[in-house]
Amino acid sequence: MTKIFIDGAAGTTGIQIRERLDGRTEFDLITLDDAQRKDDAARAGAINAADIVLLCLPDEAAKQSVAMIANETTRVVDASTAHRVAPGWVYGLPEISGRETVARARFVSNPGCYSTGFIALVAPLVQAGLIPVDARLSCYAASGYSGGGKSMIADYEGAAGAPSAFATYGLTLGHKHVPEMKERCGLLHRPIFAPTVVPVYSGMIVEIPLHLATLPVGADAARMRTALADHYAGSPIISVPTSYDAATLPIELLKDKDVMQLFVFGDRGGEQVRLVAVLDNLGKGASGAAVQNLNLMSGLPETTGLRL
Structure with missing residues (x-):
């Protein structure tokens, strides 16, 4: 039985991972009480006793936890930003990095939530030659x-109510997801990234608008949709709907799910395209992705325990 330790189990991501592992018999979960979680010696003992550690910590604490590993066998899934472009770490988006690559890896860095949508849309299109590597992309997300x-949960759920109906942030253009968005798509230039937060508990929309005149000849909505559908063919987690007839695309479309849908919308004149990813920021954007990676690293079907 695989021994698992969630370092940072009391945080939002850790709690969500634990919920997905409840009742599963494939894993033996190592737990620490409240006092032990703040004790470095206890944490180090748990980390080194585990076959796989899931890190649900701020970046510096995640680096500290990795430094505590004193053996050659403990494997890691890190949900922080600390190792997403670090040498020696496999990027934990199996649909892009490869399922076998993730399954064999010792160190896996879970993608950022926004990055998951951006990379899932852009990387296959770069690979197909429909978006050039020197494209200067913009990305808008909520x-x-x-x-x-x-x-932030406390701010929005406090007695005063939601502090804002819509708030944009990352105004200095230095959002922590941008390096992985650039590197994992093979882009030469950083995308302009404009994230926002809205008063719903979970859900996410990531969008890349494109002028087709800036893309290679032949790139259009139909070919982009086909390229994405071909790349994700057979995936139980990522799908590419062939049509969408509703007037709006709600942010909570996949709330409480660990799946993601990718859409390609084009105008009638064939001049513009909107690439849109819809996911749950706590699902495929965080805890669901971590459990998917854990499953692959444990030799299990990738969807075991996921909310499909």
């Missing part, structure tokens, strides 16, 4: 407030 962790 997330539920749970993406901000316990402090």
Whole structure:
């Protein structure tokens, strides 16, 4: 039986991972009480006793936890930003990095929630030659407030009510997801990334608008949709709907799910395209992705325990 330790189990991502592992017999979960979770010696003992550690911590604490590993066998899934472009770490988006690559890896870095949508849309289109590597892309995205962790959840669920109906942030253009968005798509230039938070608990929309005149000849909505559908053919988690007839696309479309849908919308004149990813920021954007990676690393079907 695989021994698992969730370092940071009391945080939002850790709690969601634990919920997905409840009742599963494939894993033996190592737990620490409240006092032990703050004790470095206890944490180090748990980390080194585990076959796989899931890190649900701030970046510096995640680096500290990795430094505590004193053996050659403990494997890691890190949900922080700390190792997403670090040498020696496999990027934990199996649909892009490869399922076998993730399954064999010792160190896996879970993708960022926004990055998951951006990379899932852009990387296959770069690979197919429909978006050039030197493209200068913009990305607009909205997330539920749970993406901000316990402090933001408290702000939105406090007695005063939601602090804002719509708030944009990352105004200095230095959002922590941008490096992985650039590197994992093979882009030469950083995308302009404009994230926002809205007063729903969870849900996410990630969008990349494109002028087709800036893309290679022959790139159009139909070919982009086909390229994405071919790339994700057979995936039980990522799908590419062939049509969508509703007038709006709600941010909570996949709330409480661990799946993601990718849409390609084009105008009638064939001049513009909107690439849109819809997911749950706590699902495929965080805890669901971590459990998917854990399953692959444990030799299990990738969807075991997921909310499909």
